[in-house]
Amino acid sequence: MHSSGDKADKQKSANMNKGLMSVLLVLVAISSSWGKPDKPQMKKEKRVPQTLSRGWGDELIWTQTYEEALFRSQTTQKPLMVIFHLEECPHSLALKNAFANNKEIQKLADEDFIILNLVFETTDKHLYPDGQYVPRIIFVDPSLTVRADITGRYANRMYAYEPSDMNLLLSNMQKAKKLLKTEL
Amino acid sequence: MHSSGDKADKQKSANMNKGLMSVLLVLVAISSSWGKPDKPQMKKEKRVPQTLSRGWGDELIWTQTYEEALFRSQTTQKPLMVIFHLEECPHSLALKNAFANNKEIQKLADEDFIILNLVFETTDKHLYPDGQYVPRIIFVDPSLTVRADITGRYANRMYAYEPSDMNLLLSNMQKAKKLLKTEL
Numbered sequence: 001m002h003s004s005g006d007k008a009d010k011q012k013s014a015n016m017n018k019g020l021m022s023v024l025l026v027l028v029a030i031s032s033s034w035g036k037p038d039k040p041q042m043k044k045e046k047r048v049p050q051t052l053s054r055g056w057g058d059e060l061i062w063t064q065t066y067e068e069a070l071f072r073s074q075t076t077q078k079p080l081m082v083i084f085h086l087e088e089c090p091h092s093l094a095l096k097n098a099f100a101n102n103k104e105i106q107k108l109a110d111e112d113f114i115i116l117n118l119v120f121e122t123t124d125k126h127l128y129p130d131g132q133y134v135p136r137i138i139f140v141d142p143s144l145t146v147r148a149d150i151t152g153r154y155a156n157r158m159y160a161y162e163p164s165d166m167n168l169l170l171s172n173m174q175k176a177k178k179l180l181k182t183e184l
Numbered sequence: 185m186h187s188s189g190d191k192a193d194k195q196k197s198a199n200m201n202k203g204l205m206s207v208l209l210v211l212v213a214i215s216s217s218w219g220k221p222d223k224p225q226m227k228k229e230k231r232v233p234q235t236l237s238r239g240w241g242d243e244l245i246w247t248q249t250y251e252e253a254l255f256r257s258q259t260t261q262k263p264l265m266v267i268f269h270l271e272e273c274p275h276s277l278a279l280k281n282a283f284a285n286n287k288e289i290q291k292l293a294d295e296d297f298i299i300l301n302l303v304f305e306t307t308d309k310h311l312y313p314d315g316q317y318v319p320r321i322i323f324v325d326p327s328l329t330v331r332a333d334i335t336g337r338y339a340n341r342m343y344a345y346e347p348s349d350m351n352l353l354l355s356n357m358q359k360a361k362k363l364l365k366t367e368l
Contacts, residue, residue, distance in 0.1 A: 049242040051233040058233040065249050068304040120252040123307075 055096050056117050057106050069116040073142045079176040080140040082127060083117040092135040098163035108173050130158050137161055139176040150175055240301050241284050244294050253300040257326045263360040264324040266311060267301040276319040282347035292357050314342050321345055323360040334359055
């Protein structure tokens with residue numbers, strides 16, 4: 001059934017994953033929030049369930065993983081918006097606050113986008129066209145093409161937004177809604 | 185800055201992702217729950233935020249993605265338990281109910297495991313040693329080796345569990361806690 005003969009295969013998996021780890025470390029190194037789950041918890045203190053929204057819009061329907069998001073984008077023909085952030089990064093928190101409280105953005109995201117917010121990088125390098133920083137927002141067309149052309153206003157961090165950039169973000173969302181419709 | 189010269193690269197991404205799609209379709213084909221987010225929602229009906237636990241233990245600390253889970257497993261040296269399920273699959277629901285209400289399992293999962301529950305397949309084929317069915321539970325050692333040797337009691341679906349299998353699952357969790365500690 002499950003012979004141990006596939007040890008080499010498992011080793012390959014391990015090696016693959018070690019490559020993956022080094023990519024992941026880049027983002028995680030910035031964050032100081034990782035210790036959290038390991039701290040001894042007060043016994044019997046009721047924990048609040050973590051949400052997929054992580055505060056970016058509790059009433060929106062968030063996808064959990066990039067794979068799920070890609071699938072839903074393709075099947076619904078809605079563009080995907082991926083938000084990379086970290087829970088203890090002040091720039092991320094400021095952007096989240098502006099994003100969650102902007103009714104126009106929330107409505108547009110709800111109706112016309114597949115949305116995903118991640119505190120961890122994926123293995124798809126197309127999601128970091130100019131580096132793995134947070135916060136950053138990347139759009140993906142339902143044709144599964146990363147919209148590297150939809151950028152914010154910072155030349156050195158092209159996919160970063162600040163709270164004062166909400167109108168630019170809105171206009172970028174409108175841009176992303178115009179699908180590429182490349183012939184397949 | 186972001187010249188359109190990388191079209192070939194983007195195309196490569198699209199092709200890669202199309203390969204990914206076919207893998208994902210296998211699992212999704214079983215599920216009838218995908219229509220949900222597209223159904224017209226009653227306006228002004230307050231939505232409840234989705235949780236990462238998805239009902240498998242609201243007080244546990246769930247990771248969001250496989251990448252995050254692997255990283256945390258490696259850094260904490262705790263084994264990873266990945267639960268694949270679907271929200272509208274009666275077998276998944278029955279197992280979830282047994283899992284969430286078993287105090288011993290909840291305690292062990294909380295204290296000694298990195299935990300992840302997914303309604304979508306990942307791209308790591310080592311996570312489906314004998315197919316992409318639900319529910320199934322796969323353990324991964326902190327050395328990033330998938331523990332294909334830790335199985336349930338069904339020869340045709342080796343990583344499936346039923347509500348009556350909670351003692352077997354507990355003993356498998358104990359087994360997973362004995363780390364491989366392979367020399368690197």
